[in-house]
Amino acid sequence: DTAVSQTPKYLVTQMGNDKSIKCEQNLGHDTMYWYKQDSKKFLKIMFSYNNKELIINETVPNRFSPKSPDKAHLNLHINSLELGDSAVYFCASSPGKDTQYFGPGTRLTVL
Amino acid sequence: GENVEQHPSTLSVQEGDSAVIKCTYSDSASNYFPWYKQELGKGPQLIIDIRSNVGEKKDQRIAVTLNKTAKHFSLHITETQPEDSAVYFCAASPSGTYKYIFGTGTRLKVLA
Numbered sequence: 001d002t003a004v005s006q007t008p009k010y011l012v013t014q015m016g017n018d019k020s021i022k023c024e025q026n027l028g029h030d031t032m033y034w035y036k037q038d039s040k041k042f043l044k045i046m047f048s049y050n051n052k053e054l055i056i057n058e059t060v061p062n063r064f065s066p067k068s069p070d071k072a073h074l075n076l077h078i079n080s081l082e083l084g085d086s087a088v089y090f091c092a093s094s095p096g097k098d099t100q101y102f103g104p105g106t107r108l109t110v111l
Numbered sequence: 112g113e114n115v116e117q118h119p120s121t122l123s124v125q126e127g128d129s130a131v132i133k134c135t136y137s138d139s140a141s142n143y144f145p146w147y148k149q150e151l152g153k154g155p156q157l158i159i160d161i162r163s164n165v166g167e168k169k170d171q172r173i174a175v176t177l178n179k180t181a182k183h184f185s186l187h188i189t190e191t192q193p194e195d196s197a198v199y200f201c202a203a204s205p206s207g208t209y210k211y212i213f214g215t216g217t218r219l220k221v222l223a
Binding site for chain 1: 143145147149152153154155156157160198200204207208209210211213215216
């Protein structure tokens with residue numbers, strides 16, 4: 001009964017490829033997020049959706065495209081992967097403007 | 112712009128001692144301050160939070176204090192145990208927004 005789940009847990013791919021990471025939450029929350037954690041552990045917000053609408057879009061290359069098919073899912077698609085995209089990506093969800101609950105993370109390695 | 116400074120970046124304490132981690136935020140409109148613990152290979156887990164209308168909150172061995180005037184907030188862990196070893200993050204959330212601004216993290220090591 002995992003609250004926020006992500007797939008895959010590990011993703012290793014070549015530069016130039018396109019890949020997707022999926023996130024699902026079973027908490028009934030309205031808001032979902034994507035964060036990037038770099039090798040120095042800095043956690044930075046990338047996107048947020050509230051009721052399937054984009055509400056936060058930080059300065060992220062447009063190779064990154066989030067998609068929310070419904071309130072419980074927020075996927076992240078990355079085109080033309082670059083070495084600098086290597087990081088751990090976390091999904092989170094919250095009941096509105098309140099406490100955020102994080103998933104276990106997806107470690108992306110671009111070779 | 113919005114910024115949260117966190118100190119120290121690493122902290123080693125003997126088992127049973129106390130640990131204190133401090134954060135300073137820049138946006139005076141921030142009104143919610145959560146603390147997260149991240150163990151190796153896992154996602155951040157909320158351990159305690161405080162809102163701007165409260166000066167202190169305690170949950171067993173963990174406490175958080177907030178000084179709105181100075182824009183400081185701190186995490187206090189008493190009677191530390193080896194399982195407290197992890198990276199701890201503070202965050203500040205401006206009022207009316209969905210956004211968290213995270214601190215840079217503190218790696219806590221509790222030595223047995």
